[in-house]
Amino acid sequence: MGHITLKNVSKAFGETVVIPGLDLEINEGEFVVFVGPSGCGKSTLLRLIAGLEDISGGAINIAGQDMTNVGPAKRGLSMVFQSYALYPHMSVRKNIAFPLKMAGESQEVIDKKIADASRVLNLTDYLDRKPGQLSGGQRQRVAIGRAIVRSPQAFLFDEPLSNLDAALRVNMRLEISELHQQLKTTMIYVTHDQVEAMTMADKIVVLHAGRVEQVGSPLELYHKPQNRFVAGFIGSPAMNFFEGDLAKEYDCHAIGVRPEHLRLSTDEGKWEGTVGIAEHLGSDTFVHIDVPGQHSVLVRVPGDIAVKYGDKVFMTPDADTMHRFDGKGLHL
Amino acid sequence: MATTQTKTAARFMMSPAILLLLGWMIIPLSMTIWFSFQRYNLLMPGTEEWAGWLNYRYFLTDPAFFSAMANTLLLVGGVLFVTVVGGVLFGLLLDQAIYGQGIVRILVIAPFFVMPTVSALVWKNMFMNPVNGLFAWIAKLFGFAPFDFLAHAPLFSVTMIVAWSWLPFATLILLTALQSLDSEQKEAAEMDGAGPVSVFIYITLPHLARAITVVVLIETIFLLSVFAEILVTTNGGPGYDSTNLTYLVYSQALLTFDVGGASAGGIIAVILANIVAVFLVRIVGKNLES
Numbered sequence: 361m362g363h364i365t366l367k368n369v370s371k372a373f374g375e376t377v378v379i380p381g382l383d384l385e386i387n388e389g390e391f392v393v394f395v396g397p398s399g400c401g402k403s404t405l406l407r408l409i410a411g412l413e414d415i416s417g418g419a420i421n422i423a424g425q426d427m428t429n430v431g432p433a434k435r436g437l438s439m440v441f442q443s444y445a446l447y448p449h450m451s452v453r454k455n456i457a458f459p460l461k462m463a464g465e466s467q468e469v470i471d472k473k474i475a476d477a478s479r480v481l482n483l484t485d486y487l488d489r490k491p492g493q494l495s496g497g498q499r500q501r502v503a504i505g506r507a508i509v510r511s512p513q514a515f516l517f518d519e520p521l522s523n524l525d526a527a528l529r530v531n532m533r534l535e536i537s538e539l540h541q542q543l544k545t546t547m548i549y550v551t552h553d554q555v556e557a558m559t560m561a562d563k564i565v566v567l568h569a570g571r572v573e574q575v576g577s578p579l580e581l582y583h584k585p586q587n588r589f590v591a592g593f594i595g596s597p598a599m600n601f602f603e604g605d606l607a608k609e610y611d612c613h614a615i616g617v618r619p620e621h622l623r624l625s626t627d628e629g630k631w632e633g634t635v636g637i638a639e640h641l642g643s644d645t646f647v648h649i650d651v652p653g654q655h656s657v658l659v660r661v662p663g664d665i666a667v668k669y670g671d672k673v674f675m676t677p678d679a680d681t682m683h684r685f686d687g688k689g690l691h692l
Numbered sequence: 693m694a695t696t697q698t699k700t701a702a703r704f705m706m707s708p709a710i711l712l713l714l715g716w717m718i719i720p721l722s723m724t725i726w727f728s729f730q731r732y733n734l735l736m737p738g739t740e741e742w743a744g745w746l747n748y749r750y751f752l753t754d755p756a757f758f759s760a761m762a763n764t765l766l767l768v769g770g771v772l773f774v775t776v777v778g779g780v781l782f783g784l785l786l787d788q789a790i791y792g793q794g795i796v797r798i799l800v801i802a803p804f805f806v807m808p809t810v811s812a813l814v815w816k817n818m819f820m821n822p823v824n825g826l827f828a829w830i831a832k833l834f835g836f837a838p839f840d841f842l843a844h845a846p847l848f849s850v851t852m853i854v855a856w857s858w859l860p861f862a863t864l865i866l867l868t869a870l871q872s873l874d875s876e877q878k879e880a881a882e883m884d885g886a887g888p889v890s891v892f893i894y895i896t897l898p899h900l901a902r903a904i905t906v907v908v909l910i911e912t913i914f915l916l917s918v919f920a921e922i923l924v925t926t927n928g929g930p931g932y933d934s935t936n937l938t939y940l941v942y943s944q945a946l947l948t949f950d951v952g953g954a955s956a957g958g959i960i961a962v963i964l965a966n967i968v969a970v971f972l973v974r975i976v977g978k979n980l981e982s
Contacts, residue, residue, distance in 0.1 A: 412879050433885040445880035449898040458894070459884035506884070 362388045362423060362513045362546030364409065369418035371404055371570075378404050379570040381418065386514075386548065386563075391540050394550045395557040396567035397593070402550045403518055405567070409548065410516050411435050423513050433462075438507035439516040442523065444499045446491040446506075452478075453487040456505045463510070477505040480542070497528045504539070514546035521556065533559060554594055558582070566590050588689035591616050597646060599683070600657045606631070612684040612692055619646065619660035621681040626667065629674025633657065635667045649673060721962075728955035735949045747956035756932045756940055757957075761964075764936040767851055768915045774855035775911060776904055779862030784896075786863070787870045804860040808920035815853045816842065816925045846926045846934035853921050858914075862907045869903035870896070905979045909972050916965050937961045 364386040371379040378401045386392050394402040407413045409420060411432035419428045427435050438459075446455050456477055460470045478484045481501040491499055500520060507515055517536070521529045537560050540547055551557055557564050558578045566573040566581065566589070574581060574590045585591035591599050599616045607615045623629065624647065633651040645661045659675060667673060684692040731743040751757055786797060803811065819826045820841040828838035841849040873896065881891045919938045922928055928935035928943060935943070941961060945954030 410883060412882070432879075432883045433887075437883070439880070439883050441876045441880055443874060443876050445874065445876040447877060447881070447895060447898075449901075458881070458886075462885035462890060506880075510884075 362386075363421075364423075364514060364546065364548075365421040366409070367419045367421070369405075369408060369420060370416050371401070371408055371413065372416045377570065379408075382570070382572055384565065384572065384575070386546060389544045389546055391537075391547045391549065391560060391562045392565060393557040393561035393563070394548065394565050394567055395552065395554055395593070396573075398552055400567045401570040402552075402567045404570075406439075406516050406518055406548060406550045410437055410439050412439075436510075436513040437516055438510050438512040438514075439518065440500075440503045440507050440520045442519045444491075444503040444520075444523075446499060446502055448491055451488050451490055452483060452494070452502050452505075455491065455502055456483075456509055459506060459510045473509045477509050480508070480539070481505050496524050497532060500524065500532055501535075504536075508539075508543065512545070514548060517547065517549040519550055519552070521551070522553075529556075536560065555596055558594070564594075566593060568593075584691075585683065586691050588614065588616065588685045588691075591683055591685075591691070597658050597660065600655075601685075602654055602657075604653060606654065607684075610682070610684055613687040614685045614689075615677075616683040616685065617677045618681065619658045621678045622657070622659045623676045623678070624659050624661055624665065624667075625674045625676070626671070627674065629676040631675045631677075633673060633675065635669060635671040635673055637669070638665075638667060640664065647673075649675065651675075724955045724958050726955075727951055728959050730952045730955075732952040732955075733950050743952060747952045748960070751944075751953055751956045751960060756935065757960075759932045760935045760937050760940040763847055763932075763934060764916065764938075766847060767854065767918060767936055768912060770848075770851040771855045771858060771915050772908055772911055774851070775858045775862040776907060778855070778859050779866045779907065780900065780904075782859070782863040783866035783870050784892075786867050800863055801860045803857050804864075806857060808854075808857065808918075809924050811857050812853050812921040812924040815849075815856070820849055842926050843930060846930065850918075850921055850925060850934050853925065854915065854918055858911055861911070865903050865907050866900060869900050873899050902979060905976045909976050912968065912972060916961075916968065937964070 364384075366382060366384040368381050368383060369379065370377070370381040382405070394405060396402050404413065408415050409422075411427070411430065415428065419426060421427065422435055422437070447458065450458065453474060456474050457470050460473060465473075474487070475484075478487055481504060483498070483501055483505055486494060486498060486502075491502065494502065503520070520536075521532050524532060533556060536547075536549075540560075549556075549560060561578055563575060564578055564581055565575050568589050573593075574586045576584075578594075581590055581594045585594060588601070592601070595618055597619050599618050600622070601614050601616050603614045607613060631651055633649040636648040636650050636656060638648070639646040643663070645663070645665050647659045647661060647665065647667060649657045649659060651657050657675065686692055728747050729743060729745075731739065731741050731746070733739070782800060786793075786800065790796065806814075817824070822828050822838045822840040822843075825838075827841070831838045839845075877895055877899075878891055881895050886894060917938050918936060919942065922934055922936065922939045923942075926934040928939045932940075937957070938961065941954050941957040944950050944957055
């Protein structure tokens, strides 16, 4: 059903090649997250799948059918846009009914589907309001409601949470994950926020300059990044990289250690440095340490630690969780 | 937040401008009202006297008044129809990315800068003239008898000329409104299964509603007083076939030199314009809210 296959899909806007050629398998019922820095082509890739952009080469297969040259309406996909793209002059009810009306459904079916969707999304009380009278989270839910009434093969989300404030974002993240568990429909979700990717995804696709850097489950990417880009992008706070003499000791071009895998001590350790800023979060403390000849190194210490600005400290990397990279940035 | 002091100060500082504008309006208006109750004919100087409602009775029972009323409404309605429909279509066309977009847009806007007298003369002599006009030439090319537009369809011809000069205005406003339409909305509608026609009806037109009301409001204000095009082309004729209220007032005052009667007509025109304005402002106000 909701199985999507991309074969050597490429996209160029004039001379600018955004996606040089990319293969990807998305299995039925999977929650796939495209993640990458801005301008990496993740939104373009989503729009190619949606049919809102024409592909420059390759083929797109949805639910066993070649959809490469099929219009967006006929692909059986629903999309939730970053701006929600609600129709401002229509009530919530009419917004949700719009795709059904366009599909020529009977009023009975429309009413029933709206009732179902609004119950699932807690929108029953707002059906007669206009989008302008709703809060950000409610608008988001209307956009999702408009997507689910069509019972699509797959849902496409284009950075749907980036317009919400932090607290609401965490809530909506849970709601979308919950929705996925209930509907079991394939979902493709685009975000630049690796926390969203880690928390929601069954499978993460890390994109960089239009290329797939790595595909895998969140923990796979965290524990076994294939290259330096993925290692630095996945995980928060980001991984520390050491180059030069420190790396030569381990027989590689660079080594990467996550902030949570560095042991901090005030009297002994492998590397020495001076404490810069310490950020106290309560549960953790992030200590920025200046190591001569290196970038500032971040160490994550559980609970609190009694160090202050300018103190001399020592760090010891955990040999098991250390990542080694060669000159091309590949994992050794 | 405006405090009481700043409000008072603001009113004080605005007062010179407001008083000037008020005087500008109130003095001619009261003079017109005064004249409308006078027997005042320029051909008979020295016979001015109080006439009571005579001028009004005379103007309102004149058969020309009713045809002028009808012509005014037809002219305004016709031009509004042509400019709004044409403006939407031109706007949609110009919204597409085309080669030489800037020049095309300037060309489309150009008629708005042509003076009414000039555009009417050009239309009269170069297009609609039954002997030398372009339309006559085209008709002859296909073997038809040339049609004398200004003699046989005077109001229609005037409507076309005025619509031609107002089309750019409508196009310009509607084009900017079209450009402010969120492209994600169109894409969302597309994904929801709406074809181009449905997108236009359900997404684009409702989005344009506000701009269309603005066009209707502004154009109505100006179109109620169309004058130059009629003077230059048909002189209100044949008969009263293309006489609107403004032209009727003019002919009363400056062709029959009846200042009193013309003033009464002017006051009636002002009252009618205000009735239209009240309705329009209500509709527009409703549409501009939210």
